[in-house]
Amino acid sequence: xxxxxxxxxAGTMGGGIAQVAALAGFDVLLHDVSGDALKASMERIKGxxxxxxxxxxxxxxxxxxxxxxIRPRREFNDLGAAxxxxxxxxxxxxxxxxxxxxxxxxxxxxxxxxxxxxxxSITSIGSLTKTPESVVGMxxxxxxxxxxxxxIVRGSQTSDETVRTVYEMALAMGKTPVFCSDTPGxxxxxxxxxFYGEALRLLGEGTATAEQIDRIVRxxxxxxxxxxxxxxxxxxxxxxxxxxxxYEQFFHEPRFRPHPxxxxxxxxxxxxxxxxxxxxxxx
Amino acid sequence: MNRPRxxxxxxxxxxxxxxxxxxxxxxxxxxxGMEVAxxxxxxxxxxxxxxxxxxxxxxxxxxxxxxxxNTSRETKRKNLADMDRALPSGTPILSASAATTVAxxxxxxxxxxxxxxxxxxxxxxxxxxxxxxxxxxxxxxxIEASQRFxxxxxxxxxxVQDSPGMVLPRILCMLxxxxxxxxxxxxxxxxxxxxxxTLGTNYPLGPLAWGMKIGxxxxxxxxxxLRREFGEERYRxxxxxxxxxxxxxxxxxxxxPPTHSQKQRGNRP
Ligand SMILES: NC(=O)c1ccc[n+]([C@@H]2O[C@H](COP(=O)([O-])OP(=O)(O)OC[C@H]3O[C@@H](n4cnc5c(N)ncnc54)[C@H](O)[C@@H]3O)[C@@H](O)[C@H]2O)c1
Numbered sequence: 001x002x003x004x005x006x007x008x009x010a011g012t013m014g015g016g017i018a019q020v021a022a023l024a025g026f027d028v029l030l031h032d033v034s035g036d037a038l039k040a041s042m043e044r045i046k047g048x049x050x051x052x053x054x055x056x057x058x059x060x061x062x063x064x065x066x067x068x069x070i071r072p073r074r075e076f077n078d079l080g081a082a083x084x085x086x087x088x089x090x091x092x093x094x095x096x097x098x099x100x101x102x103x104x105x106x107x108x109x110x111x112x113x114x115x116x117x118x119x120x121s122i123t124s125i126g127s128l129t130k131t132p133e134s135v136v137g138m139x140x141x142x143x144x145x146x147x148x149x150x151x152i153v154r155g156s157q158t159s160d161e162t163v164r165t166v167y168e169m170a171l172a173m174g175k176t177p178v179f180c181s182d183t184p185g186x187x188x189x190x191x192x193x194x195f196y197g198e199a200l201r202l203l204g205e206g207t208a209t210a211e212q213i214d215r216i217v218r219x220x221x222x223x224x225x226x227x228x229x230x231x232x233x234x235x236x237x238x239x240x241x242x243x244x245x246x247y248e249q250f251f252h253e254p255r256f257r258p259h260p261x262x263x264x265x266x267x268x269x270x271x272x273x274x275x276x277x278x279x280x281x282x283x
Numbered sequence: 284m285n286r287p288r289x290x291x292x293x294x295x296x297x298x299x300x301x302x303x304x305x306x307x308x309x310x311x312x313x314x315x316g317m318e319v320a321x322x323x324x325x326x327x328x329x330x331x332x333x334x335x336x337x338x339x340x341x342x343x344x345x346x347x348x349x350x351x352x353n354t355s356r357e358t359k360r361k362n363l364a365d366m367d368r369a370l371p372s373g374t375p376i377l378s379a380s381a382a383t384t385v386a387x388x389x390x391x392x393x394x395x396x397x398x399x400x401x402x403x404x405x406x407x408x409x410x411x412x413x414x415x416x417x418x419x420x421x422x423x424x425x426i427e428a429s430q431r432f433x434x435x436x437x438x439x440x441x442x443v444q445d446s447p448g449m450v451l452p453r454i455l456c457m458l459x460x461x462x463x464x465x466x467x468x469x470x471x472x473x474x475x476x477x478x479x480x481t482l483g484t485n486y487p488l489g490p491l492a493w494g495m496k497i498g499x500x501x502x503x504x505x506x507x508x509l510r511r512e513f514g515e516e517r518y519r520x521x522x523x524x525x526x527x528x529x530x531x532x533x534x535x536x537x538x539x540p541p542t543h544s545q546k547q548r549g550n551r552p
Contacts, residue, residue: 141483160540178475188483189470191490191537194457202453207446208414216441218452219412220402222487226491227454255461262526264317 003168006082008099009089010034013116016144017086019045022066023058024173029082031073033089040074045070048145062123080106084169086138088116096120097128104129112162116137118189119245122155122182132157138166139186139274150175155182156219184249189242195257196239199227200259210279228279230252232272236265284305293318294435297341297370299362300351302329304379307408308349309335315435320345321343324358341369344389346375351403352401353504355446360391367392375428379403380416381452383505384512385445390419396420398427402449404505405451405497413438416445447512456505458486463521466491466529472539473529499527 007014007023010032018030018041032038049067052058058066079085085103089095096115103113112146113135115125126135127244137153150170154163155175165180170177180186185193197212206215240262247256264276272278298305303322310332320338325331337349347462347494348366352359359378366376378388380400383425389395400416407413413433417426430440443450457521462476477489486493494502508520518535523529 006305007322062505066487066544147482149479151479151483160433163540176478178479180479181469183465183470187465187476187479189457190470191480192459192484194461195454195484196346198454198457202446202450203504205446206444208441208443208450211449212441212443215412216402217444217454217529218413219439220410220414220441221449221455224487254515255457255464257517 004029004077004082004084006031006085008032008079008085008087008152009221010038010090011088011090012142013140013144014086015041015044016142017088017140018070018138019048019066020144020173021086022069023062026069026169026172029073029079030070031076031079035074038074041074041108042070044083057136060248066244076102077106079103080123082107084112084114084166085254086114086116088140091118091120093120093124096125100125100128100135104131110134112136112165114166116123116140119185119242119249122153123157126155126157133159133164136166137180137182137186138160138170141188148174148176149188150177152177153182153186153187162282186245190246193243193246195230196227196243197256197259200261204259204261232278232280232282234272236271238279240266278281294343294347294432296320296344296347296349297338297366298322298349298351299341299356299366300324300349300379301327301358302443303405304351304353304403304501305329306332307405308403311408315437315448317435324352324355324362341366341370341392344501345370346374347428348376350376350378353379353404354500356383359383359388363388363391367394373397373424375399375425377401377415377429377432380445381448381501382508384508385418387414389420396422397425399451400426400445400449401429402452404452404455404501407451408436412441413440414441414443414449414451416443418445442471443519449506452505453509455493455497456502456509457518458490459497459502460506460521460524462490462491463494463523463529467521467523475495475539494524495529498522503527 004027006029008031010030016030022028049063051059051062087099115137122137126132129135136158139151141147141149152166168176203210210228214228217223217226218232243258250256270277273282276282296312296317297320298378299322303545305321305323309319309321313332313334321335348370352364377396377399381402381404385400393419398418402414415429433440466473473491477491480486480489503520506518506520
């Protein structure tokens with residue numbers, strides 16, 4: 001079993017993944033370009049582990065052990081010691097390209113390079129390295145500490161061994177990994193599109209109100225949240241960006257076409273819960 | 284003023300339609316203490332729930348007619364015309380409208396003012412709410428009568444505008460369709476697609492399992508209704524659904540390493 005995990009980007013996802021990996025017994029090197037981000041992330045992890053202890057989700061020794069296993073690192077080259085690197089920096093192909101080119105120079109030849117990207121191609125990221133066979137997608141969900149799913153995404157050159165290794169790693173972290181090939185939106189972000197897309201069309205056509213649609217989907221369909229409540233929670237801008245990305249990557253397949261209502265809301269800055277106004281009003 | 288017929292002492296419901304939708308409604312009605320007569324469409328099979336009787340056509344005594352056919356417009360049209368002729372004027376007719384708009388059905392009956400569309404698809408009656416879409420000329424009486432009926436079944440109602448697939452059938456069947464496209468393209472294994480959707484987005488059931496529960500023929504009928512009405516490429520049916528099975532390509536996917544998936548298949552849920 002690979003022992004040392006390097007994590008790049010100590011944001012929402014990177015910090016969460018670091019915590020999960022450390023709780024599972026991996027040694028974690030957590031790196032960020034921003035010292036402040038690194039510090040804030042360590043604080044968040046501490047707070048979260050403390051809460052896990054209080055609620056009995058983790059024992060005191062698990063939590064303190066995990067904390068000692070996470071080493072914050074400002075120096076990029078320190079990641080050279082990792083057996084597996086999980087990249088969770090910003091979703092920007094240029095940034096990721098630079099990171100993978102640099103990683104290629106410092107890691108051991110057999111190290112695995114994973115990315116947590118939601119929308120970029122694993123194959124194109126892999127093509128920047130000398131070892132595309134060891135580049136793989138490891139797509140966690142937010143928040144990583146709670147969400148069980150990990151999509152393991154195989155680029156066109158990713159080896160079976162690489163896929164197997166990260167699969168075992170995800171299992172060791174207590175996750176439920178699924179396999180997926182390198183296609184736009186992978187499984188979840190693609191298959192979920194109609195949930196929002198058809199709901200927006202129904203609203204736009206005046207078939208029912210947003211409240212009504214949410215209620216129908218919950219009470220008649222048994223979903224935990226309706227599409228509009230969910231979009232408000234995710235953020236209208238985030239949801240719109242994912243839709244656009246899947247739509248464009250599928251060369252404008254009409255099933256994925258974004259809806260003008262989304263764009264209008266993004267332009268208006270009514271982005272859901274985080275702005276206090278979306279499809280609903282929040283206090 | 285006439286008393287609305289459906290408030291008379293004992294509700295007598297006549298149901299015509301396909302299995303399993305007709306059974307589901309029949310047993311819910313029997314369970315709510317109603318008198319239930321059923322006619323299953325020819326060739327659709329169907330098991331009569333205990334307490335219900337078989338009857339060839341609606342009669343003067345019936346206080347409510349329910350037409351439950353999604354997969355054949357021809358049969359639906361005939362069932363509705365028969366009911367329209369046999370039921371006294373003012374007796375409401377509820378009609379499954381997941382695959383055919385209420386507007387289109389309105390042309391098939393002489394008294395469209397008593398026609399109320401319902402979002403009926405197999406298994407949806409397990410929920411606690413039913414969407415209804417009144418025909419354009421429907422009066423308050425017919426709408427309230429259908430709401431009373433569903434209240435007696437313990438369901439609340441939500442009144443939506445007439446639109447192909449209404450709300451939930453449209454969203455649900457498009458999810459099944461997208462999952463079927465993904466499966467057909469081999470991006471992931473069947474079980475992995477369902478697992479991803481239940482764990483990644485908290486859906487109560489994976490879309491492929493859901494499609495099987497509803498019945499692929501029903502899903503197809505809803506998608507064809509959407510396609511017919513909107514004329515858009517967006518609503519074309521996934522090849523696997525057209526073929527009528529989710530088996531086959533299911534176990535092979537470009538994502539999973541072959542030997543590993545072989546080994547794992549036995550012990551994965
Ligand atoms: N937030 C989600 O819901 C979610 C879910 C799944 C996947 N993802 C993916 O995970 C990745 C991270 O997302 P996030 O929400 O955690 O973002 P975030 O903005 O919270 O964190 C990104 C962090 O990366 C750091 N960073 C930026 N450039 C860097 C570089 N060159 N080297 C090192 N660190 C750098 C930033 O300082 C920041 O702390 C993205 O690829 C995103 O698409 C996000």
